[in-house]
Amino acid sequence: xxxxxxxxxxxxxxxxxxxxxxxxxxxxxxxxxxxxxxxxxxxxxxxxxxxxxxxxxxxxxxxxxxxxxxxxxxxxxxxxxxxxxxxxxxxxx
Amino acid sequence: xxxxxxxxxxxxxxxxxxxxxxxxxxxxxxxxxxxxxxxxxxxxxxxxxxxxxxxxxxxxxxxxxxxxxxxxxxxxxxxxxxxxxxxxxxxxxx
Numbered sequence: 001x002x003x004x005x006x007x008x009x010x011x012x013x014x015x016x017x018x019x020x021x022x023x024x025x026x027x028x029x030x031x032x033x034x035x036x037x038x039x040x041x042x043x044x045x046x047x048x049x050x051x052x053x054x055x056x057x058x059x060x061x062x063x064x065x066x067x068x069x070x071x072x073x074x075x076x077x078x079x080x081x082x083x084x085x086x087x088x089x090x091x092x093x
Numbered sequence: 094x095x096x097x098x099x100x101x102x103x104x105x106x107x108x109x110x111x112x113x114x115x116x117x118x119x120x121x122x123x124x125x126x127x128x129x130x131x132x133x134x135x136x137x138x139x140x141x142x143x144x145x146x147x148x149x150x151x152x153x154x155x156x157x158x159x160x161x162x163x164x165x166x167x168x169x170x171x172x173x174x175x176x177x178x179x180x181x182x183x184x185x186x187x
Contacts, residue, residue, distance in 0.1 A: 001135035001171050003103075003119075031133040032101050032119045046168075047107050056105070056117075056135045058168045062154040065166040066109060079168045080108035080117075080135075087101030087119060088144075 001058045002037070003085075004078070005030050006051050010042055016073050019044065027057065027078065032087040043076040054082040094174065097134065097150045098123045099142050111167035118142060118173065120150055125182045136171040137161070149175035 008026030012019075023045040029037040034054075046066040049055050055078045057063075063077040097120035105117065116138040122130040127147065134150060139160055142148045151157070152171045160172050 001169070003133060003135060031131065032121075037131065037133065046109065056103070058170055060154070060170060062157075062166070062168045062170045064168075065154075066168045068165065077168055080105040080112060082103050082105050083107075084104040085101060085119070086103075 001056050001079070003030050003032065003082070004028060004041075004043065004055050004057050005034065006049055006053050006055060006078075007040065009051060018070065018072050019074070022046075022072065025049070025051070025078070027055070027076070030054075032085065033090045035090075041076045043078050044072060044074040045078045047078060047081050049078055049081050054085065056080045056082060094149045094151045096123050096125065096177065096180070097121055097136070097148055097173075098127070098129060099144050099146045099148060099173075100129075100133070101144065103135065109168055111161075111163065111169045112137065115161075120148060120173065123147065125180050126184065134171050136173045137169065138173045140173055140176055142173050142176050147177040147180070148173045149177060
């Protein structure tokens with residue numbers, strides 16, 4: 001899994017029906033110092049996050065299993081809302 | 094698996110249930126010599142690792158499923174599976 005910062009939202013009426021009623025966010029992968037880590041992704045939200053939130057997300061095949069009863073066509077799924085992050089100040093890790 | 098160093102931890106109350114009662118750490122890949130690389134990973138700890146430890150991290154869903162004893166596939170892939178005591182290896186890169 002990786003950290004991500006939610007930077008925007010995406011609406012798409014015409015999409016795979018399995019994605020209906022799911023929120024799609026623009027998410028910027030970040031490191032433990034909130035520095036950019038690669039390009040933005042469109043991630044499916046499953047924990048009720050909002051724009052600006054620091055979240056963690058899962059990619060690959062595991063991204064399709066957030067719900068017990070069905071799989072969704074996603075390769076980036078937000079699975080946790082970060083309340084608190086503890087790390088060394090930048091440059092001393 | 095890859096070699097990583099524990100660089101921090103996170104607390105998340107609102108999360109997918111497969112992460113319930115799990116300790117979640119932040120790790121960064123390292124070279125065998127211990128130099129940090131970029132690409133911070135969020136990993137579930139199963140061996141009691143602490144800040145600064147060099148650890149083994151497995152990042153695959155079925156491995157996580159096996160280690161954490163899930164009966165169905167879960168949206169969880171990175172798990173800390175060991176704490177490294179010592180590395181004996183020729184300098185990487187020749």
